[in-house]
Amino acid sequence: MGKNIVLIGFMGTGKSSVGQRLAEKLKMKFVDMDREIEKITGLPISQLFRKHGEIRFRSEEKLLAQKLSCESNLVIATGGGVVLSQENIEALRENGILICLEASAEEILKRINRKKGSRPLLKKEIGEKDIKLMLEARETFYACTDFRIDTDNKEPRMVVEEITRRLR
Numbered sequence: 001m002g003k004n005i006v007l008i009g010f011m012g013t014g015k016s017s018v019g020q021r022l023a024e025k026l027k028m029k030f031v032d033m034d035r036e037i038e039k040i041t042g043l044p045i046s047q048l049f050r051k052h053g054e055i056r057f058r059s060e061e062k063l064l065a066q067k068l069s070c071e072s073n074l075v076i077a078t079g080g081g082v083v084l085s086q087e088n089i090e091a092l093r094e095n096g097i098l099i100c101l102e103a104s105a106e107e108i109l110k111r112i113n114r115k116k117g118s119r120p121l122l123k124k125e126i127g128e129k130d131i132k133l134m135l136e137a138r139e140t141f142y143a144c145t146d147f148r149i150d151t152d153n154k155e156p157r158m159v160v161e162e163i164t165r166r167l168r
């Protein structure tokens with residue numbers, strides 16, 4: 001049973017764009033957890049938060065992490081907060097290699113500014129300082145991974161190459 005490759009990391013670290021390309025390269029199936037939750041609930045993430053709250057989103061996230069832990073040969077892009085639950089980490093680790101994608105607050109800010117409306121946890125006027133604080137608060141949660149990749153100033157394809165090199 002081939003292990004899943006699970007991409008973890010803060011918003012804007014490139015989990016989805018890297019994950020998609022990595023799956024293509026390794027000929028594995030790609031699963032983007034946020035997109036799956038949107039399919040399951042029939043709501044975009046921002047609306048799910050607005051209508052039913054973060055608690056409902058986290059419970060969908062947990063159910064999905066449990067389901068995916070029973071599958072194999074997947075590249076999984078998680079949502080940035082999946083690591084906030086120890087149960088999720090344990091589930092994803094059951095049959096998965098956990099890889100943390102990292103980026104500096106400055107780079108994250110540049111990237112998320114392009115897609116801010118779809119991220120309910122980010123306020124409109126967010127700045128580098130806010131990102132730094134959020135990164136600090138989550139630092140210990142992201143430390144659970146098998147290895148970390150710095151994505152600053154790297155195109156997704158370069159990150160994919162680095163991951164495949166590390167996996168060998």
Ligand code: S3P
Binds near residue numbers: 011
């Ligand atoms: C979240 C990150 C988002 C999404 C949700 C919560 C978080 O995913 O799951 O808005 O808690 O960091 P991305 O990391 O893909 O933006």
